[in-house]
Amino acid sequence: MGVGAAVNMKRWAWIHKWSSVVCTAFLLLLCVTGLPLIFHHEIDEWTESVEYPPMPEGAPSANLDDVLANAKQRKPEFVAQYLVWDADEPREILVNLAPSARAETDSHLVTVDGLSGKVVHEGPADEGFMYVMFKLHVDLFAGLPGKLFLGLMGILFAAAIVSGIVLYAPFMRRLDFGDVRRGKSTRVKWLDLHNLLGVVTIAWALVVGLTGVINTWADLVIKFWQYDQLTAMVAPYKGQPAPKGFGSLQAAVETARKAAPDMIPSFVAFPGTIFSSEHHYAVFMRGHTALTKRLVKPVLVDAQTAKLTDTRDLPWYVTALLVSQPLHFGDYGGLPFKIVWALLDVVTIVVLGSGLYLWLARRRKPGQQDEAEWKSAMAPVEGGEATP
Amino acid sequence: MKIWGWPIVLGLLSAAGLMSALLGDGVWDALSWFTLGAPLAVIAFYVWRPARA
Numbered sequence: 422m423g424v425g426a427a428v429n430m431k432r433w434a435w436i437h438k439w440s441s442v443v444c445t446a447f448l449l450l451l452c453v454t455g456l457p458l459i460f461h462h463e464i465d466e467w468t469e470s471v472e473y474p475p476m477p478e479g480a481p482s483a484n485l486d487d488v489l490a491n492a493k494q495r496k497p498e499f500v501a502q503y504l505v506w507d508a509d510e511p512r513e514i515l516v517n518l519a520p521s522a523r524a525e526t527d528s529h530l531v532t533v534d535g536l537s538g539k540v541v542h543e544g545p546a547d548e549g550f551m552y553v554m555f556k557l558h559v560d561l562f563a564g565l566p567g568k569l570f571l572g573l574m575g576i577l578f579a580a581a582i583v584s585g586i587v588l589y590a591p592f593m594r595r596l597d598f599g600d601v602r603r604g605k606s607t608r609v610k611w612l613d614l615h616n617l618l619g620v621v622t623i624a625w626a627l628v629v630g631l632t633g634v635i636n637t638w639a640d641l642v643i644k645f646w647q648y649d650q651l652t653a654m655v656a657p658y659k660g661q662p663a664p665k666g667f668g669s670l671q672a673a674v675e676t677a678r679k680a681a682p683d684m685i686p687s688f689v690a691f692p693g694t695i696f697s698s699e700h701h702y703a704v705f706m707r708g709h710t711a712l713t714k715r716l717v718k719p720v721l722v723d724a725q726t727a728k729l730t731d732t733r734d735l736p737w738y739v740t741a742l743l744v745s746q747p748l749h750f751g752d753y754g755g756l757p758f759k760i761v762w763a764l765l766d767v768v769t770i771v772v773l774g775s776g777l778y779l780w781l782a783r784r785r786k787p788g789q790q791d792e793a794e795w796k797s798a799m800a801p802v803e804g805g806e807a808t809p
Numbered sequence: 810m811k812i813w814g815w816p817i818v819l820g821l822l823s824a825a826g827l828m829s830a831l832l833g834d835g836v837w838d839a840l841s842w843f844t845l846g847a848p849l850a851v852i853a854f855y856v857w858r859p860a861r862a
Binding site (some may be wrong): 440614623711744757762764 | 810821824831842845846
């Protein structure tokens with residue numbers, strides 16, 4: 422290594438050290454809280470033990486107006502924000518009730534059987550172990566500023582990965598791939614493990630890290646979509662007073678099905694919520710394949726007449742957000758996929774933990790043998806070794 | 810190449826696993842379990858292999 426390259430390496434080592442030091446505590450929190458979130462579907466199923474009443478073969482779907490009325494009965498003072506068809510359990514319809522259309526807390530979730538129309542489960546959305554994990558993972562209980570802060574930590578994590586890739590080469594010049602120097606000191610052994618575990622998980626960690634960063638911008642992306650598209654779609658209703666009552670949801674969803682005949686409904690945003698206007702049921706239609714079932718298309722239906730107002734494909738920036746979600750959640754390849762995802766998460770915890778250990782252990786006063794081994798191991802990136 | 814051979818192979822396998830589960834179902838999901846899981850197998854091999862003489 423020439424003098425210039427050595428100086429360059431020191432610069433990368435500086436970037437690696439400080440980007441890691443700043444983000445490690447938060448990344449550890451994200452990895453630990455993310456672990457149960459990978460399995461939230463399984464955990465919910467296991468803790469809620471929903472039982473669907475037996476129905477005859479080929480029974481028709483329940484009328485959505487009955488589904489909605491039965492759900493609303495559980496909290497008459499609340500309004501419905503969203504109605505969601507579960508993508509995996511065909512009978513499951515989830516109705517999100519809240520104190521107001523724009524409320525972001527105190528939601529009450531009601532699960533309705535899509536065949537019988539009966540309520541099969543209900544409970545507050547804002548409590549329990551999984552809710553705490555979710556909030557710590559998404560925004561540290563701090564709303565949008567919390568999200569953006571965690572996004573910044575994600576960018577630092579990506580910087581730590583990229584600088585780590587650059588540092589990997591000089592470390593490995595005298596070693597074979599996978600070598601772990603067990604005979605040497607604890608610090609040298611953990612340096613080798615840190616490098617091995619880090620380098621084999623680069624692709625996964627970068628994808629999960631950067632898609633996580635994109636997810637922290639979700640609120641902003643939706644705000645921009647409202648401004649960029651939703652306003653234009655509902656322009657004819659501008660200035661009209663908000664209607665007092667709403668017409669048939671069933672009729673509105675049928676209108677949406679006709680407007681997008683190759684698609685099926687994914688969820689409905691009720692009038693006044695962030696995904697709709699005061700005057701519309703926004704029915705979001707989806708495709709059928711692993712990818713297209715995430716790419717929804719909004720169909721805005723007049724909430725009083727059930728007539729079609731407008732439908733448009735989502736712009737590229739919302740599509741990017743929707744594609745980045747599965748790549749962050751790891752929920753798109755079955756249970757074995759989730760287990761692999763969780764194990765990669767654990768590996769990342771070990772990489773973060775060993776990095777932290779190596780940084781904390783640098784100031785210790787170990788025996789001479791240990792110190793000499795460490796200096797020699799670090800020489801490729803810290804200099805102190807005359808190499809041509 | 811001595812340094813980057815394995816990391817590149819594992820990176821490509823991981824990327825293939827991430828994409829195949831997203832773009833397909835069934836056999837494509839099953840393929841992703843092995844491709845995305847390849848780094849785990851490599852870690853297990855090097856961490857638990859007997860110390861070389």
